[in-house]
Amino acid sequence: MTSDLLIRNARPLGGEPVDLLIRGGRFSAAAGAAPAETIDAAGCIALPGLVEAHTHLDKTLIGMDWFENRIGPTRNERILADRKAKRERDMNAHRQSARQVLQTLHYGVLHIRSHVDVDTEIGLANIEGVLETRAALRDLVDVQVVAFPQSGMLPRDGTFDLMDAAMAAGADIVGGIDPATIERDPVRHLDAIFALADKYAKPVDIHLHEPGDLGAFCLDLIVERTRALALQGRVMVSHAYCLGMLEPARQRTLIEALAAERISVMTVGSPAAPALPLRLMRECGLIVASGSDGIQGTWEPWGNGDMLERAKYLAQRNGMTNDADLAETARICTFGGAEGLGLAGYGLAEGDFGDLVLVPARTLAEAVALTPQRRTVIRRGRILVREGVPAQASIFDPG
Numbered sequence: 521m522t523s524d525l526l527i528r529n530a531r532p533l534g535g536e537p538v539d540l541l542i543r544g545g546r547f548s549a550a551a552g553a554a555p556a557e558t559i560d561a562a563g564c565i566a567l568p569g570l571v572e573a574h575t576h577l578d579k580t581l582i583g584m585d586w587f588e589n590r591i592g593p594t595r596n597e598r599i600l601a602d603r604k605a606k607r608e609r610d611m612n613a614h615r616q617s618a619r620q621v622l623q624t625l626h627y628g629v630l631h632i633r634s635h636v637d638v639d640t641e642i643g644l645a646n647i648e649g650v651l652e653t654r655a656a657l658r659d660l661v662d663v664q665v666v667a668f669p670q671s672g673m674l675p676r677d678g679t680f681d682l683m684d685a686a687m688a689a690g691a692d693i694v695g696g697i698d699p700a701t702i703e704r705d706p707v708r709h710l711d712a713i714f715a716l717a718d719k720y721a722k723p724v725d726i727h728l729h730e731p732g733d734l735g736a737f738c739l740d741l742i743v744e745r746t747r748a749l750a751l752q753g754r755v756m757v758s759h760a761y762c763l764g765m766l767e768p769a770r771q772r773t774l775i776e777a778l779a780a781e782r783i784s785v786m787t788v789g790s791p792a793a794p795a796l797p798l799r800l801m802r803e804c805g806l807i808v809a810s811g812s813d814g815i816q817g818t819w820e821p822w823g824n825g826d827m828l829e830r831a832k833y834l835a836q837r838n839g840m841t842n843d844a845d846l847a848e849t850a851r852i853c854t855f856g857g858a859e860g861l862g863l864a865g866y867g868l869a870e871g872d873f874g875d876l877v878l879v880p881a882r883t884l885a886e887a888v889a890l891t892p893q894r895r896t897v898i899r900r901g902r903i904l905v906r907e908g909v910p911a912q913a914s915i916f917d918p919g
């Protein structure tokens with residue numbers, strides 16, 4: 521659904537005020553007949569739709585009873601507890617994913633990449649549920665579905681075949697997970713998921729929490745396979761904590777190698793993990809995206825999915841306080857994410873999709889630091905949220 525819309529007095533990326541015209545769902549320079557609707561942005565900053573480059577839509581407990589978390593600190597304990605909670609609670613992946621998508625749409629998140637569990641216990645149920653949400657909400661938000669072997673692929677017989685089936689069922693991206701510490705065989709794991717990506721001509725997105733030299737070794741293998749299969753621009757590494765743990769020369773060499781293959785890195789700026797060298801990554805031309813990871817689930821009880829707030833967390837984690845650095849974190853949560861997700865027609869230029877969020881702030885730094893809530897969210901020229909209030913209540917009723 522598209523609408524023609526004229527937005528007066530908006531400031532693209534915090535620049536000088538301009539009028540933005542959306543015709544046929546795209547930004548247009550053509551004057552012609554007056555559009556049906558005109559709004560006054562009153563000097564708000566215009567950003568293209570915020571990009572959530574990494575979340576788990578099938579894991580959120582939004583709208584459900586409070587989950588009392590008694591889970592131990594290791595990743596394995598959390599994986600097991602998450603599976604147990606899914607069995608014992610009424611976890612419906614379609615309903616829960618729709619709730620999160622609609623909650624974050626309020627903030628202006630118009631593009632989401634979600635990892636979705638595939639394992640021998642739940643089979644494809646979560647994939648099917650999130651694919652249903654993707655279809656039901658396609659006029660509001662773009663959702664990319666990653667087939668994600670959360671519980672491990674090689675150690676659990678049958679998981680690889682389920683991953684294959686998930687791709688055949690319509691998943692957009694092949695997921696991977698800690699090739700050494702969970703899979704215990706980095707070469708075999710990476711060969712398998714890159715072969716699946718090649719078979720379906722789809723991108724790859726790998727959760728890589730592995731530390732130091734072990735993580736760096738896995739990144740080397742990822743670089744090799746990206747080059748061999750000519751997957752430049754289609755591989756993302758999520759977390760990549762090791763980049764924040766290496767000695768400077770090795771760190772730079774690895775970042776340059778990733779940048780050369782246009783492999784993007786997603787970081788959430790977690791306070792519990794090593795900070796990534798954002799300045800060096802930018803200097804080397806590495807594509808950097810960000811995401812919320814799980815919100816309000818068994819893994820972590822908090823999070824609201826607001827990607828401007830995420831930009832603030834990135835700045836905090838990296839000790840950034842000056843305006844240019846804060847503006848850079850906003851760029852990561854918009855253009856960086858768009859590049860990492862391979863979005864076409866993203867931006868505020870003529871011909872781009874008419875998707876934007878109007879933020880009442882004087883500068884990008886202020887938008888990141890204060891995360892104003894009275895935002896206006898527009899997709900393809902259609903106003904979804906007006907100054908923080910749903911334009912039509914029915915849009916936000918997940919049913």
Ligand SMILES: [Zn+2]
Pocket residue numbers: 574575576635727758813814
């Ligand atoms: Zn994740």
